[in-house]
Every structure is written in C-alpha cells, then in structure tokens.
Amino acid sequence: MNDTTVALRVVSGLGEGPRHLRTDSALPLDQRTYDRALACVHCGLCLPTCPTYVDNGLEADSPRGRINLIRGLAEGRIEPSESVRHHLDLCLDCRACETACPSGVVYHELIEEARQFYPPRLPEGPDGRLLHLFLHRLLPHPLAMRLALLPARLLQKMGLWRWLTHPALLGRLPVANRALGRLARALPEDDGPVWSRRRRPGLHRRTTPRWKPAVARIGFFTGCVDSVLFAHVQHQAVDLLRAAGCDVWVATGQGCCGAIAHHGGHADEARRLARANIEAFAHTGDHPPDYIVTTAAGCGAMLREYDHLFRDDADADRARDFSRRLRDITQVLAMLELPAPRRAPRRSFDQTVVYHDACHLQHAQRITDAPRKLLAQLPGVHVVPLGESELCCGAAGSYSLTQPDMAARLARRKLHHITATGARICITANPGCAMQIASTAAAEGVPLEVIHPVTLMHRAVFAGAGAGDPYASR
Ligand code: SF4
Ligand code: SF4
CATH class of the missing domain: 3.40.50 (Rossmann fold)
Incomplete structure (x- = not known):
C-alpha cells in the first residue's frame, strides 16, 4: 500500500482525525473553497469522464480521489508527500468532472487554489528551466514571441521547418523538449511577410454606415x-x-x-x-x-x-x-445574421467534418450548441459525432509540456476516435487543442486538417478570399 492509498483511506473516513479546515495545515484553503469541497457525496459519477482515471484507473487520479486528497491536506490529516503531489500535478484542470457532477462541486476552484500552494512541478535541470522560460517569460509576451519565432518563420518560408522538426530528429531529444518539438512541428504557417507589424485586426475602425446603427x-x-x-x-x-x-x-x-x-x-x-x-x-x-x-x-x-x-x-x-x-x-x-456566400465557393463544401469540443468551451463555459449551430448553417458540411467527446485531448494549457507522457496518450486516444469517423477535417475552437491534435496527427502520419469553426465559416462567406488560412495548405 503506497502513501497515497493510505492517505485516501484516512480522508475517506477509515482513519481518525479532525474533519474541519485547519489554518495551520499544509494547505490552508479559503473557507468558502473548503465548504464547496464538502458538497462531494462520493457518488463517483464523475469518474468515467476524468481523462486520467480513464487512462490508468487509479482512484487517486480521479476527481473524487483528488477532492479527498485536497481535503486531507486542508484538514491536516495528510502531508504533501511526493505521490500526493504527483496525483494533483496529473490533473488537467479540464473540468469534465464539473459537467458530470450532480452535486455541483466546483472542482476547479479547489485544484487551482491548491496549486497556489503546490504549483505543478517542472522537470529538474535544464529542461525545467527551459520550460519555465518558455511558459512564463515568452508565451505571455506577443512581441517577444514574434521575435523568437523569426528563425522558425524563415525556415518555414524556405520549406526546411518540417524537415528540421521531423519525428526522427525529435526522437533524439529529452522528453520535455520532445514535447516542445512536437508542438513546434505543428506551428501554423503564416502567409504574410516574415516580420509584419500588421498583426492585429484594424483598431477602432467603424465599418458600418454612419446612418445605420451597428448591430453590436x-x-x-x-x-x-x-x-x-x-x-x-x-x-x-x-x-x-x-x-x-x-x-x-x-x-x-x-x-x-x-x-x-x-x-x-x-x-x-x-x-x-x-x-x-x-x-x-x-x-x-x-x-x-x-x-x-x-x-x-x-x-x-x-x-x-x-x-x-x-x-x-x-x-x-x-x-x-x-x-x-x-x-x-x-x-x-x-x-448574428451573416451574409450569404458572396459568390460560388471556390472549393467544394461537400465534406465530412468532425467537431472536437474543447474542454474550456464545453466544460468550463458550457458552450456546445453554438459551434454546432454555426456548422449546420454551412451547405454541404456534414458533421459526424465523435466518440468520447467529453474527454480532454491532453493539451490543457501547458499540460502537454509539463506532463508529456499522459498528454501524448490522451492525444493518441483522441486521434483514434477522430480517424474512426473517417473525417479529414477536424474543427475545434481552441488553439491549444488545434496544435495538440495537429501535432499528434503529423507524428502518426495521419492526414488531417485542423481548423477553427471561424475559418470554415470564413471560407463559406468570403469564398476563400481574405485573411490567410495556413492549415488549408496541409
Ligand atoms: S479536472 Fe479533469 S483531470 Fe482533473 S479531476 Fe476533473 S476530470 Fe479529472
Ligand atoms: S460526481 Fe460530484 S459528488 Fe460525485 S464523486 Fe464526483 S465530485 Fe463527488
């Protein structure tokens, strides 16, 4: 029996100890957050929707298990051992458990508050330092990111980027860098100049006629x-x-x-x-x-x-x-009422597509109908259902970099369901999902175009004219 199993037995009622929040515990939660955790009635209905539990079947890697671990820490009944932290680190914060929970447990507040005390750990050594720099010093700064991407953009224009990020070369990298490398391979191409200041849609430009009020x-x-x-x-x-x-x-x-x-x-x-x-x-x-x-x-x-x-x-x-x-x-x-296509589409819209629900849309924002309604407006587009659509693809923000093994298994599981539909186009409304699915498809040699619903809509309304559409060329 490892220390996590012991911890779970203690906090699920088989051991002795206090059953209230302790401010001197290893995890002094906000009282309101702790009270919300008490809403969990341990029914287990969330378990089949939790990607990590579906992957390995461990109670400690289920929402119920993690709620018990967080409560145990907050009540001072367990210590933040290596394995307890590992189970918390492995959570994707995908919030599928919240959608499934009949008791209305707001799980993300629990895990996010716990992470203020126990941030997800990065690998030791140079890999970890590189990831920290990438996540916290580069990604949040668009100008720095554009500058850092200049060599990659140049290599893309020269047609060398896909060779340099070939899986045979990436396979020689250490694990965390290999995850970065896989994402690099899925870097969307940019059809503009290598460096352009015109990156943002026009500022403060009014395009509706003055005499006609804007609809919004x-x-x-x-x-x-x-x-x-x-x-x-x-x-x-x-x-x-x-x-x-x-x-x-x-x-x-x-x-x-x-x-x-x-x-x-x-x-x-x-x-x-x-x-x-x-x-x-x-x-x-x-x-x-x-x-x-x-x-x-x-x-x-x-x-x-x-x-x-x-x-x-x-x-x-x-x-x-x-x-x-x-x-x-x-x-x-x-x-909104969008204009009908301005002229006959240049490309056939007689195609089958599969829609991947991004967790941060379907679980965090509970938006599932709007994208499907948009796709249903497009003549000739046939949307086929996706198996296990409630499960995360493993992208989950920085998760694919911090937990590359679990993320890769979840991505392959998602890709398996996508390919089973026979669709060659996958629609998803989140950049992280798009890169995760596109990079996995590339690594597995599966021909798949991954695009945002807006891109398909734009192709229909503007018949292929207008802004660049890098995935269209893949
Ligand atoms: S947020 Fe996702 S990974 Fe974390 S416990 Fe809930 S369902 Fe599982
Ligand atoms: S579904 Fe809700 S109440 Fe049931 S175990 Fe999961 S979090 Fe607890």
Missing part, C-alpha cells in the same frame, strides 16, 4: 499566443463580425488573459494581467462594448473567471461586469 459593439480580445500563432483566425473573426454589421474594437493595452500564470499557481501575476485587461476594455469608445469576444476557448474560460479572481477586491464590480460581457466568438456569430 464588440470589444475584440486578442490575447498573447492566439494573436501570434492564430492571427489568421482573429482576422477571419473580425471580417465576419464586420460583415454582420458589428463595430469591432481591438482594445489597446490588453494582453495575456493570465491563464498560464493562474494554472501555474501564480495568482498575483494572473491578477496583474487581468487588471490590465479590465482596464483596457473599459476604454473602448464612449461606453463599454456590448460583448467582449475571444476566438480562444482557453482564454474565454479564464476571462470568465475574473469575477472570482477579484471577489474580495475593490475591483470586484468591474471584474464582474467584464466577465458578464464575455462571449465566445461562436456564440456571437450564431446570434
């Missing part, structure tokens, strides 16, 4: 990674919003949503980034936008959390107002 005022969230690697999706989204008669503002002063810091246990840094975004969107024109829109499900989930992040802060009301206005792009496009 949109504050467009560009974020960090998404604005560099998936700028084409953002341009396509703005094209579609403007075609539907919206005013679109891209607020200056905005930046990273804070998800990487938040999920890495750096709450103060997450709040700093969140405050900058709240401030930026408070000044988009004379009055706040009707909706703040993002094309990245992961960012959307984090932006909706701002009210929780500032719940005890002087900024609570502004944060609540910000989160209230937040919408995923698919929600807004599903609401």
Whole structure:
C-alpha cells in the first residue's frame, strides 16, 4: 500500500482525525473553497469522464480521489508527500468532472487554489528551466514571441521547418523538449511577410454606415499566443463580425488573459494581467462594448473567471461586469445574421467534418450548441459525432509540456476516435487543442486538417478570399 492509498483511506473516513479546515495545515484553503469541497457525496459519477482515471484507473487520479486528497491536506490529516503531489500535478484542470457532477462541486476552484500552494512541478535541470522560460517569460509576451519565432518563420518560408522538426530528429531529444518539438512541428504557417507589424485586426475602425446603427459593439480580445500563432483566425473573426454589421474594437493595452500564470499557481501575476485587461476594455469608445469576444476557448474560460479572481477586491464590480460581457466568438456569430456566400465557393463544401469540443468551451463555459449551430448553417458540411467527446485531448494549457507522457496518450486516444469517423477535417475552437491534435496527427502520419469553426465559416462567406488560412495548405 503506497502513501497515497493510505492517505485516501484516512480522508475517506477509515482513519481518525479532525474533519474541519485547519489554518495551520499544509494547505490552508479559503473557507468558502473548503465548504464547496464538502458538497462531494462520493457518488463517483464523475469518474468515467476524468481523462486520467480513464487512462490508468487509479482512484487517486480521479476527481473524487483528488477532492479527498485536497481535503486531507486542508484538514491536516495528510502531508504533501511526493505521490500526493504527483496525483494533483496529473490533473488537467479540464473540468469534465464539473459537467458530470450532480452535486455541483466546483472542482476547479479547489485544484487551482491548491496549486497556489503546490504549483505543478517542472522537470529538474535544464529542461525545467527551459520550460519555465518558455511558459512564463515568452508565451505571455506577443512581441517577444514574434521575435523568437523569426528563425522558425524563415525556415518555414524556405520549406526546411518540417524537415528540421521531423519525428526522427525529435526522437533524439529529452522528453520535455520532445514535447516542445512536437508542438513546434505543428506551428501554423503564416502567409504574410516574415516580420509584419500588421498583426492585429484594424483598431477602432467603424465599418458600418454612419446612418445605420451597428448591430453590436464588440470589444475584440486578442490575447498573447492566439494573436501570434492564430492571427489568421482573429482576422477571419473580425471580417465576419464586420460583415454582420458589428463595430469591432481591438482594445489597446490588453494582453495575456493570465491563464498560464493562474494554472501555474501564480495568482498575483494572473491578477496583474487581468487588471490590465479590465482596464483596457473599459476604454473602448464612449461606453463599454456590448460583448467582449475571444476566438480562444482557453482564454474565454479564464476571462470568465475574473469575477472570482477579484471577489474580495475593490475591483470586484468591474471584474464582474467584464466577465458578464464575455462571449465566445461562436456564440456571437450564431446570434448574428451573416451574409450569404458572396459568390460560388471556390472549393467544394461537400465534406465530412468532425467537431472536437474543447474542454474550456464545453466544460468550463458550457458552450456546445453554438459551434454546432454555426456548422449546420454551412451547405454541404456534414458533421459526424465523435466518440468520447467529453474527454480532454491532453493539451490543457501547458499540460502537454509539463506532463508529456499522459498528454501524448490522451492525444493518441483522441486521434483514434477522430480517424474512426473517417473525417479529414477536424474543427475545434481552441488553439491549444488545434496544435495538440495537429501535432499528434503529423507524428502518426495521419492526414488531417485542423481548423477553427471561424475559418470554415470564413471560407463559406468570403469564398476563400481574405485573411490567410495556413492549415488549408496541409
Ligand atoms: S479536472 Fe479533469 S483531470 Fe482533473 S479531476 Fe476533473 S476530470 Fe479529472
Ligand atoms: S460526481 Fe460530484 S459528488 Fe460525485 S464523486 Fe464526483 S465530485 Fe463527488
């Protein structure tokens, strides 16, 4: 019996000890967060939806097991041993357990608060240092990321990038770097100049006629990674919003949503980034936008959390107002009347596609109908169901880099279900999922185009014209 099994037996009632939050314990949770954990009635209905439990069948790697471990730490009944921390580190924070839970346990608040005390650990040595630099010094800074990507962009233009990131070469790298290398292979191509300052959709440009009121005022969230690697999706989204008669503002002063810091246990840094975004969107024109829109499900989930992040802060009301206005792009496009295709599509739309629900859309934001409604509007597009659609693909923010083995197994499981449908196009509304699925398909030699619903919509409405569409060439 290992120490985690002992810990689980203790906290699930087989041992003696106090059953209340202790402020001197190894994990002094907020009382409100602890009280929410007590809502768990141990029914186990969440277990089949938990990717790590489905993968290895261990109670300690299930939501129920982790809730018990966190409670045990908070009640001072167990210590944060190596194996206890491993089970917490292995959680993807995908929130599938919340969707399945009939008792309304808000699991993510538990794990995210626990991670402020026990941040997910990176590998020891140079790999860990490289990952730390990559996650916390490079990714949240679009300018630094663009500069760092210049050599890769150049090699892409020369046609050498795919050779240099070939699995045969990547196989020689240490584990964590191999995960980075796999993602590098899926780096979306950019059809613009290697270096361009025109990366953001036009600022503060009103495109609806003055005499015709805009159907909605949109504050467009560009974020960090998404604005560099998936700028084409953002341009396509703005094209579609403007075609539907919206005013679109891209607020200056905005930046990273804070998800990487938040999920890495750096709450103060997450709040700093969140405050900058709240401030930026408070000044988009004379009055706040009707909706703040993002094309990245992961960012959307984090932006909706701002009210929780500032719940005890002087900024609570502004944060609540910000989160209230937040919408995923698919929600807004599903609401609007988009113009019919301007001319006959250049490419056939007689195709079968499979839709992959990003966890941060289906579980964190409970958005499943809007993207399907959008796809149903496209003539000739046939959407086939995906097996185990509630399970994470293993991307989960930085998880594919910090837990490369579990992430790779989950990605192959997802790819297996995708290929079983026979579809050659996979639609997903999150950049992390797109890169995870595309990189796994490339590594396994599976021909698969992975695109955002906005990209398919843009192809239909604009008949292939307009902003770049890098995945179209794959
Ligand atoms: S968040 Fe996901 S990985 Fe973590 S316990 Fe819940 S279902 Fe499992
Ligand atoms: S479904 Fe909810 S109540 Fe049941 S074990 Fe999971 S978290 Fe606890």
